[in-house]
Amino acid sequence: MTATRVRKRARPNAMLVTGLVGLTALFVLAVVAPWIWGDRADELGPSVHLGSSGEHWLGTDALGRDLFARTLVATRLTLELAALATAIASIAGTVLGTLIWVSGPRVRAVGLRVVDVMISYPAVILALTIAAILDPGPKACVIAIGVAGCPSFARLTANLAASVAGRDFVATARLLGVPSLRLMRRHILPNIAEPLLVLVSVSFAHSLMALSGLSFLGLGVQLPDYDWGQLLSTGLQSLYTNPAEAVGPAVAIVLAGLSAGFVGDGLAARAASTSGNSAAVKPGSRKASASAPVATGTDHSVPDDAVLVVSDLRVRRPDGTALVDGVTFHIGAAEIVGVVGESGSGKSLTAMAAARLLPGGLRAEAHALELRNPGAEPLALAAPGRDGAAVRRRLATEIGIVYQDPSASFNPALRLGGQLTETLRVHLGVSRREARERAVEQLEFVRIVDPEARLRAYPHELSGGMRQRAMIASALLTRPRLIIADEPTTALDVTVQAEVLALLRAANRRDGTAMLFISHDIGVVTDLCDRVLVMYAGRLVEELTAAELRDGHARHPYTKALLAATPRLEPDGEADGKLDAETGDGLLAAIPGRPPQPDERPAGCAFADRCAAVLPVCRDTPPPVRVLAPGRTVACHLPETGAPVPVQAGPKAGRHDAAVEAVG
C-alpha cells in the first residue's frame, strides 16, 4: 500500500514536465542562438519588408534582416532581463517578508498592511514611474519590474511563515527558545520552499511579459538592441505589409510565458497532491475485493412502524470497492439506534447513504433503503438519478440531519436565520415571519438565549456548542420523521457533549422522532440509544440493545474490545469502576493494530488480525450472521456460549500467531 502510494506521488506531472521542457529549450536557445544565428540576424539584406518565404521564414524587416533569426537571437536578452527582474523580486521580497515576520507583532501587522497596499498597485504603472525617473531603457525596466514583484514575495513569505509558525513543531521550537531568525531559516523556510518556488516561476512569466510590454511601448530595450517586445512593436507597425513580422515575437512571448506558467501550475498541483490527502474519495488502484457472501437468512423482522429500513446496503467507490458492505438494520418509530465503530468502519457513510447525501463519486446500492411514512409511499433513498421536486421536499422535511462539525456546517457568509428557515421557506412555502417564529421556538427548545438576536447573527458569532444546538434546532424545524446525527458530539468538549445528548433525547421524547446516531464512542451510544449496531470494516458485527450492552452481554470480540477501550465513569463495574487513564495499568485496553483498508479486506473475518480469540476458520471464511433473537445478531465464528473472550491489554506485539496458539 505504502509502496503504491509512493509511486503514485512520484509519477511525473504532465504540466510540470511540459513546462520544464519548454523552459529548458528556451534556455538552451538563449545560450546558443546568438552564436548560431547572430550574424544572420544582423546581416542587412537587399530585400526589405519581405513576406514569409522558404529563405526567410518570417520575412525580413525594414533593413532586410531575417526576422526568424532575430527572434531566436532575442531570446537571450529577453530571458536575461526577465531572470534579473525575477531575481530582484524574489530575493528582495523574501528578505522583506522575513524581516516583517521576525519583527514584533505590531510591526508585522503594519508591514503586512503596507505590503498588501503595494501589491494592489499595478506593476506596470510603478514601472512607468521608475522608467520616468531613470532614463527609459532596460536597466530602468528591470529594476521597475523587480521592485514591482517584490511585495508578492514579501507577503507570501510572511503569510506562509505565519501559517507554518502556527504548527506544533514551530511552537515547540519557540518554547525551547530558538530565536526568530534561526526559526525562520531552520524550521520555516524549508517548509515554505515549494510555494515560493511556484511564485518564482509565476513571477518569471509575469516579468517576461511585463518587460516585453515595456519594450513594446518603446520604454524598455532600445535599438540597436532588441528583445521580443521590441520586435513585436516594429511588427505591429508593419502589420499591413508583413503580418508575419509580428508572429515570431508574439509566439515566443506566449510560449515562454506559458512554459513558466506550466512549471508554476505543475509545482502547485504536485504540492497539492502530496499534502492534500483528504479523507474523501481516494482513487483506489485495486479492483473490488470479491464481495463476501452475505450471510443470508437474516431474519430481520421489520416492524410495521419502522421509519428507516436498510437491507443489504453497499456503498461503493467508483472503482467498485465496497466501503460499506452489506449492512442491514431498521429503525422503529421513536427509536434511537446508535452505530458505533472506529473511523473507517463505514458508519458515517451508512448514515450519509441513509440521508441520500453521499459524497460525490460514491454510490449506494441496497436491497432496500427506504424511509417509511404511514401516510405515503416509502421513499427510496438509494434510487439512482436526480430527484424530482416532490422527492426533494420529502427528503428535506422528513429527514433532519445533524452534522459532525458545527463550525464548518453552517455557511459562513449567510445569517443563521436564513439558513435555519430555508427548508421551511423553500419546501413548505412558509412565510418569512412564520418561519422565523418557528425557528425562534426551536431555538428556545434547544435553550439558546435571545433567539431573535441569534437569527440575525452570522455563524462565526456563536460558540461551537451554540452552533451545534442551532444545528439541532434546524434539524427539528420541519418535525422530521427521522434525525440522522453523524458524530454530533465529536467536535465538542465534554460538558457541551452532555448538553447536546440531552437535547437529542429531549427531542426524541417530545416529538417521537426516530434517530440514527453515529458515534465512535461506545459509552455515549450506550447512554443515549435504545439499540446499538457495531460496525467494523464496512460490516455490522453485532446488533444488540443498549441494555444488553450495559449489562455486559456483548458477544463479539470487537464490541468487547471497544468497551474495554472506553473509560466508564459510572461505578457499576468492579474492575473498570473508577479507573484513571494516566495510571492505565491494563484497565484501559487499546485495540492493537488498525482496521484494514477497504480494498484490502481479507476473505475471512476483517477483525481476525486484531482479534485475541481468532480461530483458523476466521481467516478464510466470512463469519455468518447469527440471529440470536429479533434485533440481536452477532457475526462471529466463536461459539457464542464459549468462555468470555479475553481482551488483549495494550498494544502487544506478535498478535496473530500468539493469539492463534493461545486459542488453538
Add this chain to the structure above:
Amino acid sequence: MAVLDEAPPWLGFAARRLGGVLLVLTALVVITFAIVQLMPGDPARVAAGANATPDQITRMRHDLGLDRSVPAQFVDYVGNLLHGDLGRSFHTQENVADIVADRLPYTAELALLGIVVILVVAIPLGMLVAVLCQNGRRRRLDGAFTFVTGFVGSTPEYVLGTLLVYVVGIKLGWLPVAGAATVDALVLPVVAISLGPVCTIARIVRRETAVVLGQDYFRTARGRRLPARRLYLRHALPNLLTSTLTLAGLLLAGLLGGTVIAESVFAWPGLGTRVVEAITQRDLPVVQGVVLVLGSLACLINLLIDVVLGLLDPRTLSGKAAGS
C-alpha cells in the same frame, strides 16, 4: 469567538480601508514629487529645451521653483495639488490638469468596461465548468478548459491586441483597429485587455467553486435539497466570490496597467498613450500628473473590491487578523 461586538463592525472596516487609501495617496504624492527630485540631470535644462541658454535655464529653474529647498518645493507641490494644479507640460505648455481631464474618460471607459466584462464572463464560466466537472466527471471538458484558459490567460494583452488587430481588423475588416472615433472602436481594446484576465479568473473561480462544493456547509445546503439555482447562487456564489475576489482583485487593479499598454496597440487616446509619449519626451509634469491619476484610480478599484468583499463576507469586516 466573541458575542456580538458593541461597535458596528463596518466602522472599524471603513476606518481601516480609509487608512489604506490615505496611505496610498500619500505614497503616490511623495513618489510623483520624487520623480522630479530623483531624475538624473537637471529638470530645468530638460524643461527649457535643448537649445536653451544658461540664462533661460536659470530662469526656468526659478519659474519651476527648483531653486528652493526640497521641503519648500514639496509644500508647494502639495498645495498646488490641493488646488487642482498639476503644473504645465514642458513641451506643449498645456495645463496637465486639462490633459488629464481630456484623456481620463477614455482610459476609465476602457478599464471599467473591461472589469465588467471580466466579472460577467469569468464567474459564470468558472462556476459552470466546476459544476459540470465535479467529482471527476467530463474530464475532457475540464482538460480543454484548463488548456485554453491557460493558453489565453498567459498571453499578454499587447500580443492579443496585435492578433485582434490583424485578424478582426485587417483580415476580416469588421471593426476599427485604431482611435476612439466610434463606439465599435471600443470592442477590440476591451476584448484585448479583458480576455486574459477572463481566462485567469475563470480558472480561479473554477478552483474556488470546487473547494466550496466540497465544504461541509455546502453538504448542509445539499441536505436541504434546494433547487440547483438556489444551491449554487446562494450557498456557493458568495463564498467563492470572497476567495475569488481576494485573488482576482489584484488582477482587476492590474488591469489599469494592461490598459496603459493596450492603448498603444489601438492608438487609443487615453492616459496610457499620453504617459508613454511624456516619458520618452521626458515631459515630467505630465508623467507626474498621469501617474498620480492612474494610481488613484487603482486605489479606487481596490477600495471598491474591498467594499464588495466586506458586503459578501461578514468575517472580513471584523478583520481577518483576529482568526487564530
